[in-house]
Amino acid sequence: CSVTEKLHNGSPPNIIIMLMDDMGWGDLGVFGHPAKETPNLDAMAAQGMLLTNFYTANPLCSPSRAALLTGRLPVRNGFYTTNGHARNAYTPQEIVGGISKDEILLPAMLKKNGYVSKIVGKWHLGHRPAYLPLENGFDEWFGAPNCHFGPYNSSITPNIPVYNNSEMLGRYYEEFPINVKTGESNLTQIFLKEGLEFIHRQTKAQQPFFLYWAPDATHTPLYASRSFLGKSQRGRYGDAVMELDYSVGQILSSLQSLGIEKNTFVFFTSDNGAALTSRTNGGSNGPFLCGKETTFEGGMREPAIAWWPGNIKEGTVSQQLANVMDLFSTCLSLAGISAPDDRVLDGLDLTPVLLNLSHSLENRPIFYYRGNEMMAVRVGQFKAHYWTWTNSMEEFKQGVNFCAGQDVPGVTTHNQTEYTLQPIIFHLGRDPGEKFPLSVLTKEYLDALRSVSAVVEYHEKTLVPGVPQLNMCDQAVMNWAPAGCEKLGKCLDAPKSKPWKCSWPH
Amino acid sequence: CSVTEKLHNGSPPNIIIMLMDDMGWGDLGVFGHPAKETPNLDAMAAQGMLLTNFYTANPLCSPSRAALLTGRLPVRNGFYTTNGHARNAYTPQEIVGGISKDEILLPAMLKKNGYVSKIVGKWHLGHRPAYLPLENGFDEWFGAPNCHFGPYNSSITPNIPVYNNSEMLGRYYEEFPINVKTGESNLTQIFLKEGLEFIHRQTKAQQPFFLYWAPDATHTPLYASRSFLGKSQRGRYGDAVMELDYSVGQILSSLQSLGIEKNTFVFFTSDNGAALTSRTNGGSNGPFLCGKETTFEGGMREPAIAWWPGNIKEGTVSQQLANVMDLFSTCLSLAGISAPDDRVLDGLDLTPVLLNLSHSLENRPIFYYRGNEMMAVRVGQFKAHYWTWTNSMEEFKQGVNFCAGQDVPGVTTHNQTEYTLQPIIFHLGRDPGEKFPLSVLTKEYLDALRSVSAVVEYHEKTLVPGVPQLNMCDQAVMNWAPAGCEKLGKCLDAPKSKPWKCSWPH
Ligand SMILES: [Ca+2]
Numbered sequence A, B: 001c002s003v004t005e006k007l008h009n010g011s012p013p014n015i016i017i018m019l020m021d022d023m024g025w026g027d028l029g030v031f032g033h034p035a036k037e038t039p040n041l042d043a044m045a046a047q048g049m050l051l052t053n054f055y056t057a058n059p060l061c062s063p064s065r066a067a068l069l070t071g072r073l074p075v076r077n078g079f080y081t082t083n084g085h086a087r088n089a090y091t092p093q094e095i096v097g098g099i100s101k102d103e104i105l106l107p108a109m110l111k112k113n114g115y116v117s118k119i120v121g122k123w124h125l126g127h128r129p130a131y132l133p134l135e136n137g138f139d140e141w142f143g144a145p146n147c148h149f150g151p152y153n154s155s156i157t158p159n160i161p162v163y164n165n166s167e168m169l170g171r172y173y174e175e176f177p178i179n180v181k182t183g184e185s186n187l188t189q190i191f192l193k194e195g196l197e198f199i200h201r202q203t204k205a206q207q208p209f210f211l212y213w214a215p216d217a218t219h220t221p222l223y224a225s226r227s228f229l230g231k232s233q234r235g236r237y238g239d240a241v242m243e244l245d246y247s248v249g250q251i252l253s254s255l256q257s258l259g260i261e262k263n264t265f266v267f268f269t270s271d272n273g274a275a276l277t278s279r280t281n282g283g284s285n286g287p288f289l290c291g292k293e294t295t296f297e298g299g300m301r302e303p304a305i306a307w308w309p310g311n312i313k314e315g316t317v318s319q320q321l322a323n324v325m326d327l328f329s330t331c332l333s334l335a336g337i338s339a340p341d342d343r344v345l346d347g348l349d350l351t352p353v354l355l356n357l358s359h360s361l362e363n364r365p366i367f368y369y370r371g372n373e374m375m376a377v378r379v380g381q382f383k384a385h386y387w388t389w390t391n392s393m394e395e396f397k398q399g400v401n402f403c404a405g406q407d408v409p410g411v412t413t414h415n416q417t418e419y420t421l422q423p424i425i426f427h428l429g430r431d432p433g434e435k436f437p438l439s440v441l442t443k444e445y446l447d448a449l450r451s452v453s454a455v456v457e458y459h460e461k462t463l464v465p466g467v468p469q470l471n472m473c474d475q476a477v478m479n480w481a482p483a484g485c486e487k488l489g490k491c492l493d494a495p496k497s498k499p500w501k502c503s504w505p506h
């Protein structure tokens, strides 16, 4: 009998995905941060499984989140741009597009087996009405459609709205204050309360739930509640981490006090690597190269912990190559729902690994995309870079540095450098920091190239790119008058539509 | 009553110091190595205390080891050179000097309370007869006086002898083979057996013991036993780490099976940071800057675990600033022996921290020396660099790179750059990787400078440098005819004495 059948002697488990924003692999004590200020996450790992080779699908918020919820690479689900080569695109509030109606999101799938789904926090898959969470399978939402940048002058740019379900409740920097100077905001506490309240309500109702808990305190502008401000050795970034760690602890202990911990699968990860360009206001990618925006390990390898007492063996470590798209397939498997068969899925069902039924799944590749370009591929311990770049020399000279303090000649390049005929190959076991390319004259290089090439050829031959959704921008589509603004007297006048091709500088 | 009195209601504990060679902070799973191939060390940390701010006294073998065994900075105990400014010196076999007769070593002190002491592995405090372990307080020795470099052509250079107590048993690459090509050598197994045999014998004799276990498999040329070769994801370096990790596990479990674990204090650390210039044959310094030979965090912050079931609380983490010289003072305290009062000691007694009697000791400074120069000082979270350099541009251009892949302008310099008038200051909490110097225009900089300056002034005013022992070299003093060579027919003819001032290139 299959894993899924074995699991479903009982009711399907509740599912909680905790997705951090710009938190790096090296920010957790259990992944080696010297400050060791994440006791709750470290305990979560000790009670569950640590995944050391877990990846995002793109080193930027929106495409990463789109991949998680669709189980598909951004180049398939449309969360990319063709305005330039190898450019990271996302959903600022001037974006016209959003998640395509052709995509099926995880909460819509889970509904087939009676799940009630809530997203708490950052959505980032399009802020125009048709793209919002409740139009895409979620039953509830508390949070915002875009990043919490601001405050803006509302005659030029509206502040980002905070929604409760399908109507706005207020705006950041207005009803939901963030003091950019002091870093004070109680948003993480609000997101925690919203998550806990949903868990309690669903438990009482005896309905299986999916909670997608996506707080954004570690994305600049950084914030923390008053009781966490100044508490970390690491400054404001560390304060935000400590409050998130505390919140994770609160959620896990509430599962235990409700007695549902053995029926709730919890997965903790982050959407992309730490933003090194934020300097001491950014996180740590531990021993890995560069960070957010790049396809080096620091941009795409993510902290990952799976927790499910009684099901996932405590204190285990898995070396399985895995990624955020696997969460889609895995959650469907846990819920006893067949995956959609009318589209290509990039995720694998990780339940055999999580439940320790097998040591590892097939030798699956990891693809590192930047926009429309496959920059690199990992097969086993080998990672082949076909294209390298960090950002333009122009931008770099202005102080934007995705690899602060790091410099690997020919690798951390400031122009788009093509290596498609002879990729740069690293052995990530011996060289997780991507500093010492294999010599192209070695047998090891040739053997690695042969196995990677086969994977790449198949991928490129079979890939059908989706229609790019992140090409057009327009001031008129910004959050001038979100649903519910009338009741609050918070509608703003939109300027005339004047669409342009968005510019994605890196 | 004092900690020491409290402890000595019973018999004084056995003491084991496990000192690795060139192993980096980031090589342990518990300190974040992605390969997670140190299950025994990770378990040791889970059963004991992890120290995240533990330092060596110098980023090179010999001075580090001299500091550990004397409790004094190398600039005091003579393990430095004045042949050049800010140069790292050690004890190759052409060195004339060694540990000064004026120094009192830990085993000589421990003898006062009946301890029997053994060193297993690398000594590195001088190989001429008067400098050997049994002349300096140890009762037993199995190992070698110098690094295991080789093999040499014996008409030009003798291979390094391996001693059993005061007589040689053979030489590396001869009776004690290391296959430089395959990396095979069973030396770690021999060192393990020697350690275990001593523990068993002392336990039977009911005599307190001090075991200084100093294997060198992670120093190039790397080696491992056949059963570990090829087992790591990390190549030969990882194989060596796995065998050392296995050996640590064997030692701890033998303490448990002998029933003496509650009466044996065990401390694990390394002598200096990972050698980044060895590229994929070197270890990892995790998130820290540069490595061996440098006074950046990667050169001097060390993995450290204290283990003493029933005494040290399990699963604890201490942020106490501590260093290898503290082991001298701490071991004396554990043994109930007063520290010598006729000399300056640089170590602190860590027992209040280890036994959780107080959260931290006084705000003690950490000094970062390179030869005769105090390069940097840490006070609290602030580290001030007064001098920076990695190595000369000449050497760097020949491929010797102590900071491979890393480049922090003005910090990772290739000439000796003086900042004594306006030190570069980092906040190691926010910036453990030493990438973002504080602006000299900030109040934070000025406050930090004030507190560091007071410490530095006092240190410089009161420091009385010892007579430098590492200035002279001579081919005639090499290991041509170690004690015991006659019996084995392994004596070689020494050339005529022709001393010269040793050249220390970095
Ligand atoms: Ca993000």
Ligand SMILES: [Ca+2]
Pocket (backbone or CB within 6 Å): B021, B022, B060, B061, B219, B271, B272
């Ligand atoms: Ca060493």
